[in-house]
Amino acid sequence: MMKSKLAISRISLYLVALCLGLAACEPYLGAPEKPDDDTKVVSYTDAIRKALAADSKLGSARNAATADEDLATVIENYVDAMDDIDCTACPVDFRDALRRHRQAWRDSIDFFSQFDELRGEMHEVFNQIRAQGSEARHGLETVERPIWETWREVEDVARKYEVEVSGG
Numbered sequence: 001m002m003k004s005k006l007a008i009s010r011i012s013l014y015l016v017a018l019c020l021g022l023a024a025c026e027p028y029l030g031a032p033e034k035p036d037d038d039t040k041v042v043s044y045t046d047a048i049r050k051a052l053a054a055d056s057k058l059g060s061a062r063n064a065a066t067a068d069e070d071l072a073t074v075i076e077n078y079v080d081a082m083d084d085i086d087c088t089a090c091p092v093d094f095r096d097a098l099r100r101h102r103q104a105w106r107d108s109i110d111f112f113s114q115f116d117e118l119r120g121e122m123h124e125v126f127n128q129i130r131a132q133g134s135e136a137r138h139g140l141e142t143v144e145r146p147i148w149e150t151w152r153e154v155e156d157v158a159r160k161y162e163v164e165v166s167g168g
Helices: 002-029 037-065 071-082 092-115 122-130 134-160
Strands: none
Touching (some): 037 071, 037 092, 037 122, 037 134, 071 092, 071 122, 092 134, 122 134
């Protein structure tokens, strides 16, 4: 009887030790970490800043590339490069806003393909399009509106996480 109680006590101790060991290993077993809200905001803030810095770099390259390449190709390359922006540590609402902004650019490509002969810095090319008449101006406004609206969404979500944004 004594050996039986001793065996049960050992088994109980082993089970407790196993549970404690597994609990200590939880972060390494793929279970999500559970940081407090302040830690989340800081890590979200850093992740958003990094994503916006990457987009800013791509945007600068996009704006300059239209001096040598047609606008539709440049925008297509920009949109494809946006896929490489690491947003895995960003909050879902930021990722969704940036995805909508990317899609707004993607949706503009067909319109811009009509102006493949125009060259200059991207905003100069936009002015050249406006100068081609009311139909071109209206088309540009139609594709620009969702680009700017979705960029405002990106800015608003970033500010929610205390990140200031410039550009677009």
